[in-house]
Amino acid sequence: AQKITQTQPGMFVQEKEAVTLDCTYDTSDPSYGLFWYKQPSSGEMIFLIYQGSYDQQNATEGRYSLNFQKARKSANLVISASQLGDSAMYFCAMRRDGAGSYQLTFGKGTKLSVIP
Amino acid sequence: EPEVTQTPSHQVTQMGQEVILRCVPISNHLYFYWYRQILGQKVEFLVSFYNNEISEKSEIFDDQFSVERPDGSNFTLKIRSTKLEDSAMYFCASTYEGRGSYEQYFGPGTRLTVT
Numbered sequence: 125a126q127k128i129t130q131t132q133p134g135m136f137v138q139e140k141e142a143v144t145l146d147c148t149y150d151t152s153d154p155s156y157g158l159f160w161y162k163q164p165s166s167g168e169m170i171f172l173i174y175q176g177s178y179d180q181q182n183a184t185e186g187r188y189s190l191n192f193q194k195a196r197k198s199a200n201l202v203i204s205a206s207q208l209g210d211s212a213m214y215f216c217a218m219r220r221d222g223a224g225s226y227q228l229t230f231g232k233g234t235k236l237s238v239i240p
Numbered sequence: 241e242p243e244v245t246q247t248p249s250h251q252v253t254q255m256g257q258e259v260i261l262r263c264v265p266i267s268n269h270l271y272f273y274w275y276r277q278i279l280g281q282k283v284e285f286l287v288s289f290y291n292n293e294i295s296e297k298s299e300i301f302d303d304q305f306s307v308e309r310p311d312g313s314n315f316t317l318k319i320r321s322t323k324l325e326d327s328a329m330y331f332c333a334s335t336y337e338g339r340g341s342y343e344q345y346f347g348p349g350t351r352l353t354v355t
Contacts, residue, residue, distance in 0.1 A: 169346035225288035225296035226338030232282045
């Protein structure tokens, strides 16, 4: 079974600063995908970034980057130059790629608050 | 940009009543999912649907739940006899390909309140 752990229930960051949201995972599958989703107070789930377990390079999407350390089973999200609109819940999720239905397993989330 | 749509946005029902939550996935997507999120908690997988049948379901998805894709565009979740603990946000998601870098696109959710 897969498990995602997000140990930071809440984080504060000053506007324009960078912030790292932690995510560790546990799986016995050799092939998997790691995702980060943002959930603003309005409730929708917004895809941010994806990292495949066999990807050699860390994924980047604009101000988002994923610090993937496979040996440590961590997939931390780094947001550079934080903006007020980044205030939201952030969920790390994993997808098993070997077989099956490819559903996502989510962590409990981190609530990020950006301070002006 | 294509999007997943869900109706209604909010449903209030009495305990014991049946509810149907509706979703229209992105048109060329092949994998469909229902997730739920109890207020303040993490998102939990309920069921996945591929090739017109359930491919996997969680232990939450008991006999009170069912899914259908009746017409090739809609994807519905039915709860036969709602309980208070079914109160949650229900998300529909779809993706073109299960593996690889294909993300799951989530709908805006239906907030179900059981009284």
